[in-house]
Amino acid sequence: MPRVGMTADRLTQAAAELADEIGFANVTVSALARHFGVKDASLYSHIKNAKDLRARVAAQALTELADQVATNMAGRSGKDALAAFANSYRDYATQHPGRYAAMQQDLDADGPAAAPARRHADLTRSILHAYNLTPEAQIDAIRLLGATLHGYITLELQGSYRHTPRPSQSSWQVALTALHTLLTNWPED
Amino acid sequence: MPRVGMTADRLTQAAAELADEIGFANVTVSALARHFGVKDASLYSHIKNAKDLRARVAAQALTELADQVATNMAGRSGKDALAAFANSYRDYATQHPGRYAAMQQDLDADGPAAAPARRHADLTRSILHAYNLTPEAQIDAIRLLGATLHGYITLELQGSYRHTPRPSQSSWQVALTALHTLLTNWPED
DNA sequence: GGTAGTATCCTAGACCCTCTAGGCAAACCG
C-alpha cells in the first residue's frame, strides 16, 4: 500500500475543487476518499470529522476571497472601491459556486473559519470610509450592503434570474449604482 | 398494527413543524417516521422520496407565507405596502426558520412548489404598481428588492447581526426606508 | 545498514439514512 501523501491542506484543497464540480452538499468524506483512491477511515487521521472538513473548506474559501477582494480594492475608494468589492464577491461566487456555498454554513465561532471571517468584516468596513457615516449609520450600512450583495448573488446563483429576458448584468449595475447613491446620501436620521 | 392515519398532507405538516424545531437539514424520512411511531418504509406509500417530502414542505411554506403577505398587504399601497410585504417575510422567517429554509432549496420547475412560487412573483410585482417604473426598471427593482430582503433575513437568521450592539430592528427600519426612497426616486437611466 | 518509533493507511464493524420488494391485515364497499 503506497502512501498517497494526504495532508489536511491537500484534503481541503481537493474538497474545495470537488465542491465546485459536484456541489458543496455532495462533498462527503466518502467521495473525498474515493477521489484519493483510499478508504474512508484513512481520512480521519487528518480531519476530525465531516463537519471539520466543511469548515476547513469554508476557511480556505474565505481566505481566497478576502485576498481577491483586497487585491481588487487596492488603490480605489468611493464608488470604485464599492464596485471592486461587490464584483469580487460576485465573480468569486460565479467561478466557485461550491466554495461560495461552503461559506454560507453555520460556522462555529471557534472553528478554522473564525479568523478569515473577521477579515471580511474589516474589508467591508473599509469601503465605508469614503462615505463619512456616523458609527450607527455605519452598522446599518454594512448590514444593508452585505444583505443586498449576498442576497443578489445567492438568488442569481440559484437561477432565480434566468427565466426573465433582462440580463442579470444590467440589474447588477443598477443595484451597484443605487447602493452608491444611497451611501452618498445616507438618511441623516 | 393499528393504523396511524398518515396522509401526504399530515406528513408534510408534521415535517414542517419538525423543520422549525430541529432545523430543515435534519428533517429526514427516518425522523418523520419516528415521530409517527412507524417504520421508515411506511412513509413511501405517501411520498415519492426524501426530495419529494422536502419539496412538499417548501410548497406548504410558500403557500402559508403568500397567504400572510396577501393578508397583510390588503388595502395598503406605496410605503405601507412595502413595509407590510417585507415584514411579513421577516416575521415568517423568524417564527418558522425551518420552513423558511425549506423555501430556499433548489426546487424543480415541475414540482409541487412551482405554483406557489409564481404567486410570490406576482405579489412582489404588485408592490411596485405604486412606484410607476418602466418595464425594465421594474425587473431591476424586483431583483434588488428580493435580494435585499432575502439577504437581510438570511444573514439575520444566521446570526450575523448578533455580535454587534445595535439592534437589528433599527437597521431593518433604515433598510426599508432606503428601499422606499430608492423606489420613489428610481434612477431614470 | 539495522532497528526503533511514528505516522499512514488498512480491515472490521456499529450506527444512521434512503429506498425497493413483497407480505399480511385493517378498513371500506358492495
Added chain:
DNA sequence: CGGTTTGCCTAGAGGGTCTAGGATACTACC
C-alpha cells in the same frame, strides 16, 4: 359478509459517518 384496496409491516441492499485496533511504509538515530 366476502373481496378488494390500501396501510403498515419485515427484510434487505446500498451508501455515508465514524471508532478501534492492526499492519506497514517511512524516518531517524545509532
